[in-house]
Amino acid sequence: MSHQPHERVDIALGERSYPILIGPHLLEDDELLSEHIAARNLLIVTNETIAPLYLRPLQTALKQQRTAAVVLPDGEQYKTLDTLSRIFDALVSERMNRDAAVVALGGGVIGDMAGFAAACYQRGIDYIQVPTTLLAQVDSSVGGKTAVNHPSAKNMIGAFHQPRCVIADTATLHTLPEREFAAGIAEIVKYGLIYDPAFFVWLEEHAEALLKRLDSAVIYAVRRSCEIKAEVVGIDEREHGLRAILNLGHTFGHAIETASGYGNWLHGEAVAAGMVMAADLSERLGWLPGADKQRAIALLKRFNLPVDPPRIGAERARELMGLDKKVLDGKLRLVLLRSLGKADVVSDYSGEAFAATMRTHFDTAA
Amino acid sequence: MSHQPHERVDIALGERSYPILIGPHLLEDDELLSEHIAARNLLIVTNETIAPLYLRPLQTALKQQRTAAVVLPDGEQYKTLDTLSRIFDALVSERMNRDAAVVALGGGVIGDMAGFAAACYQRGIDYIQVPTTLLAQVDSSVGGKTAVNHPSAKNMIGAFHQPRCVIADTATLHTLPEREFAAGIAEIVKYGLIYDPAFFVWLEEHAEALLKRLDSAVIYAVRRSCEIKAEVVGIDEREHGLRAILNLGHTFGHAIETASGYGNWLHGEAVAAGMVMAADLSERLGWLPGADKQRAIALLKRFNLPVDPPRIGAERARELMGLDKKVLDGKLRLVLLRSLGKADVVSDYSGEAFAATMRTHFDTAA
Incomplete structure (x- = not known):
């Protein structure tokens, strides 16, 4: 699919400025994606709930790039350093270099972890958010906050790391409980x-x-x-x-x-x-x-x-x-x-x- | 001890500028420390080799502040996410807040881990380096690089995080193998x-x-x-x-x-x-x-x-x-x-x- 109608919000942060693109079926829009995603090597981070719904369509639309995926368990209780290390394992085993990017496909937990992994991997590589929950679209899209939880306290361990772009596909909200x-x-x-x-x-x-x-x-x-x-x-x-x-x-x-x-x-x-x-x-x-x-x-x-x-x-x-x-x-x-x-x-x-x-x-x- | 003679190198990085102080017995110099360390709550990160030599003298010199310490095993093989999480545990259990600082007392491994922990804890708190090896004094003192190793690759996971100051006590080098x-x-x-x-x-x-x-x-x-x-x-x-x-x-x-x-x-x-x-x-x-x-x-x-x-x-x-x-x-x-x-x-x-x-x-x- 190409040329889906959408709206755009520009986040002005100097050289770290980026666009938020909002509209239905954007994650299937190959032209939009190739216009906004420069990296040729991508690790898609997603979870067991989202993967069956949107991983294949996204990978299909990203056919110009080399994509690999890591599928994490679903839930806030997995937003830990342990789960984070699975993202690092995937980045290393897929031989992702400094020019690679992480794509967060999922809700806020996935966005927080994938963004934090991108912030730390080789001391910072690009990441792209594809938020699939309403909360992630209105909250995690802006602000550059990433983190994992400590057993005693939420979001205790993290970084400020701005995404390169946010693809807020509103069609994904129809499958949201x-x-x-x-x-x-x-x-x-x-x-x-x-x-x-x-x-x-x-x-x-x-x-x-x-x-x-x-x-x-x-x-x-x-x-x-x-x-x-x-x-x-x-x-x-x-x-x-x-x-x-x-x-x-x-x-x-x-x-x-x-x-x-x-x-x-x-x-x-x-x-x-x-x-x-x-x-x-x-x-x-x-x-x-x-x-x-x-x-x-x-x-x-x-x-x-x-x-x-x-x-x-x-x-x-x-x-x-x-x-x-x-x-x-x-x-x-x-x-x-x-x-x-x-x-x-x-x-x-x-x-x-x-x-x-x-x-x-x-x-x-x- | 107060007023130890020393030399000073200023690292000019805009609002993240900091001094490197170089001379013998500086980690025992209470006046120098209180002049350069603003935080009132400090977690000292060190290892089993360094702690018996310098932890007590440093804590004594820091008597104006509240200090807690975490003593890690010694060696590059412990420069991992797992060891890092012990620093986070200590920060949380000591109820260190955003105004607290991490003090790295040791060589490059300690500096890298303590600095990375400080970079991530609550998305970034201050840290102070007290390098006790020659390598750390000439290498880790400048550049703001912090990291832990991945099992397959060195320094794969880290952040750029500048210290608030570096106290390079050259007397510590006399105990160096x-x-x-x-x-x-x-x-x-x-x-x-x-x-x-x-x-x-x-x-x-x-x-x-x-x-x-x-x-x-x-x-x-x-x-x-x-x-x-x-x-x-x-x-x-x-x-x-x-x-x-x-x-x-x-x-x-x-x-x-x-x-x-x-x-x-x-x-x-x-x-x-x-x-x-x-x-x-x-x-x-x-x-x-x-x-x-x-x-x-x-x-x-x-x-x-x-x-x-x-x-x-x-x-x-x-x-x-x-x-x-x-x-x-x-x-x-x-x-x-x-x-x-x-x-x-x-x-x-x-x-x-x-x-x-x-x-x-x-x-x-x-």
Whole structure:
């Protein structure tokens, strides 16, 4: 297949600038791929779920290049140094040199691992993302973050490494299970909440079309999400300030994910519940009107997302949040909402309000 | 101890600039350390050989900071992803955050692993080098290269990550075994050969003082080596062109090291024999006068360095060189000598001359 219609977002990062191409059936578009993938030797990294669906079509479309593939087990629990070493083994045994590139075909876990492997192999080779989940398309496409987990902490070991291009094939989303699709929507809602009130309203108005996965709605939501993330990251590539607002709901979310064991709560689900907690704390601090918190909750619910965390206990959650990467100098910084569409990173909030939010959401109801 | 006299080389890399401090007993100099190490939380990475000698003195001198230590087994064979994960375990269990730093106390293996761990932990924290071998002081202090080995290929997995400062304590060299000291000299000779004819002559004239490890001679040799490497690397931080001349003897050397099993030939020893091979090929190509090759061999011999590789077989060596990182696009680039003090990276040399050098040095004498 050639010449699929698509939209394009350009990520401006000087000599590391790259395009995100968004549209249906792009991973089968041989002309588009050969236009954007310069390397002649490619290692495709994918997993057991994705390989039967998309590996062959992608390899067929990449017929101009030499491709090899490594198929990893599927799941966040495999996002480890051990699994990473299987990618290195494949790169070495396929005799990939500095001019080779890694292609990440899959969701965020595959993207994180393949990108990190590319960052480290021979101290850095190119990589190309072909995200096949909504979450990966709106989150991992921008920012250059790659990582694996440590047994005690998520994304503890990683690198900043920008892709050469991102091929976001929206047709792949039709095979995505409902829960995973919804988890991607959670991050999309996040972009509206932290940065763009108009986009939040657009989401309220197009919830139906998005739930039906209509091409036009999905393409717009992915594009707008990438644009917002690019704007935030472009201002602050290495996460010193503004970029932290992208972590809305994530600090609470990490506690949820860790307590439940990686993979039992999807990342987006944990973020959804975490965003509600951030909204709750924002309301307690008098920043966010209660009605706006309710609008956020209502929108998340329409997308079938959880708005309440599991009762893991406030004490335990606090402990789990203590090792979180976002702790700077012993102080817990949180992303909170000034209004729908505006977030701030703060650490001088009232500890009492924080404790109340923690108790309300993590402790067993009295 | 405070206020030890020392020399200083400044590595100019914009906002990642850092100083190399060179002199005796610097790792015990509490004032110097607190002046140059900003982080309040430090993980010292060292090995079983170095720890009994220098860990306590260093921790004593760092009494202003919180220090923890991880003691790894000693040897190139432990420069693996598995050992690396022990550093990550220590960083996590000591609750080191983004503001913490890793201190590499040891030789090149420790520096490479500790630096790579720092490059990856939370996607990059600071690190400080305290090199205790001559090789590490003249080689790893400059360039920002960090890595671990893959079972099939050296330094295959790594990152570019600059230290915040380097504390080259020349008193530590007095406990260095003779073979290791000589291996460091090999790299020092290399700097003369590739870049500085006057330094080569200085080495011929001060061989005796260096062999006796006299402070003034050692400090000058370390300083001049760091300066030369800094000049080369400063021009070409990411190894696209000129920097490759630093690999004089290394492509042949890698074959020697790999065939002998990591650690049986010291890196510097393999480089010494490899440099002789490079000189031999340079002579065959009519670039280097035979008398100059003999001067290089004579100088290496004075430092008790091997000038002939083991007879691993030219075919096997060629194969081992085939996966070398320096292969670009299937073509074997080599660093050769135009004269004593001037090197070039070339790939358009005569294949016949190359084969003759390989046969002469790797095949069993007829």
